[in-house]
Amino acid sequence: MALEHRLADEAAALAAALAEPLGAVGDDRLRDLIGMIGSVRRLVDAVGVRIAGELARRCDEGALAVRWGERSAAAVLAVEAGLDPAEAQDWCEVGAQVVPRLSLAGEDLSPRRPVIAEAVERAELTMRSLSRIARTVDEVECRASGRGESIAPVLLAEAVRLAPRELARLCRFAIDRADPDGVPIREEEQRRRAGVQVSHLPDGMLRWIVTMDPESAGFLTAALDARTAPRREPRFAVDDALEDEPTEGGTRTLAHRRLDALVSIASESLRHDPGNVAGTAVTMVVTVSLDALRTGLGAAEIAGIDATISAATARRLAAQAEIVPVVLGGASEPLDLGRSARLFSAAQRRALGLRDGGCAWWGCTAPPGWCEIAHVDPWARGGPTDLDNAILLCPFHHRRFDLDRWTLEVVEGERWLVPPSWVDARRTPRRAGRARPTGRVAA
Known part of the structure; x- marks a missing residue:
């Protein structure tokens, strides 16, 4: 089904669902409404990208923006659609990569990035994710010619199940993997841009801006x-x-x-400090x-x-x-203690910090130092104090995991948090742990 038809149908379904007062809907129905809003938002982004791409093409070929009194296609989009200028720029940049092109002879050409164009048609990602992937593909292509198109499907597939911050980390890893020799150069550029700005405010306070x-x-x-x-x-x-x-x-x-x-x-x-730094x-x-x-x-x-x-x-x-x-372990620092101890060791905590990256709950950004180690199978019921039976959770999500009786399942090496039926009737699994760069990114 065409994007515009899907958008019309899902917007109509959302409008019909909202006919009932929100205060009268049940918890499961409210969850459905949230999902419908997300779907409509992604469809709006997809349709907007196509419109922005056509606008950018006409501005490039016929100076349409100038005739309308604006400097660029992004400026036109920001004014006419009421978008933030940065968001309008994202729409135009992605749109320029996914709309069909014309040759000098007037023949139809495929989009510049056909894989991203297909992702837009599926309407599975937000504009923010599409923009980040498009820029990453461009940078990878710039640093390693021919690898941009090969990395695009991998990033698009991962983006469907990653939070925005995790996708950003994955994109940075893809650039580093494509151009390992350029890491020191980028690092030095970051050092040049780093610093502390100190402002004296009128009320006598100081403001530090640390980059x-x-x-x-x-x-x-x-x-x-x-x-x-x-x-x-x-x-x-x-x-x-x-x-x-x-x-x-x-x-x-x-x-x-x-x-x-x-x-x-x-x-x-x-x-x-006795007078020197040591x-x-x-x-x-x-x-x-x-x-x-x-x-x-x-x-x-x-x-x-x-x-x-x-x-x-x-x-x-x-x-x-x-x-x-x-790489932890060995005779001097065992990671799996079995039933010999109830509390996890410092070595296991470090290993979990590396494996989970912080709180393993989907979308939580609590760092490892804020987290507690939870037994998946409680120690009191025979669960061992081993890494396979451990998960790193912040205090809030540790309580939710234990009190609400969530479970952890391992499918093909990946761990998934499964809610109880009274929290989610469908018991939809949520991916556990932070995204870590894997071999899939080395496409």
Whole structure:
């Protein structure tokens, strides 16, 4: 069925469903309405991309935007459709890649990116995801000619089941994989753009705007997570007078707690620094392949940081910092404890942090330092303290997993969280864990 017909039918179905007062619908029906809204939104994006592509073609060939009094097709779209300029630009960029083209002789040509054009017709992805994939394909093609088209189907297939942030990480990995020699260059460019801007506000407060490269972010994120993790609730004070000062309403936002953590880090550094900077660097978990570590070529990852660092930087960090090995296990540090212990070891926590990437609940962004280790099969009912029986969850989702009686299923090596029937009558599985780059991305 054509996109426009699908849009008309699903919009009509949504309008009919909304005829009933929302307060009278059941939980399952409300879930259906949310799904219908998402489907209509994706169809609107798909139809909008095609219209934007045709608009961009006419603006390029006949200066239509200038005749309408605007500078570009994106400006026309922003004004006429009431879109944010950045969103309008995304529509035009993707549209230009998926609309049919004309040769100089007037013959019909296939779209520039036929695989992305097919994805638009399926209306499975939002505009944001399509735009990110289109730009990634262009960059991969620019850095490794001929590989852009081969990576596009892989990214499109993965995007259907990934959250936007996870898709962004996958796209960055695809670029690094296509051009491993360019990782140090991109890393150096990020360092040049990094820095701290300090503004003095009229009311006497200071505003710091911190833009960090991945390496810098790794150190600061590790330090902040250690001091702001839920349930630890440390108290920070510059002096004894502040220690007794009550917080507003007894609670503080995450932004307040991060500021407290930064002040605490600075205060502690000043109290213990004898006049020089020494000691062991802040512990970070750096994931890097053995070949990359040996050769210094390729990319590495810092746990909790989305962007990659170069293998050369990973080697430098390994020389100056306390190392937490990525490949854990062996006689000295067993990962599977069976029934010999109820609590998971520090080695297992590190392994889970690498495997799950943080809270394994779909869409949750809690980092590993904020999470707890849950037994999938409870220890009290005979469940072993092994990695296969463990899952990393933030405190909220740990409670939901235990109290609501969710289950975990493994299908072809992938783990899926399955809700109970009273939460979701269809018991639709949700993918567990963060997206990790796999062999599928090396298309």
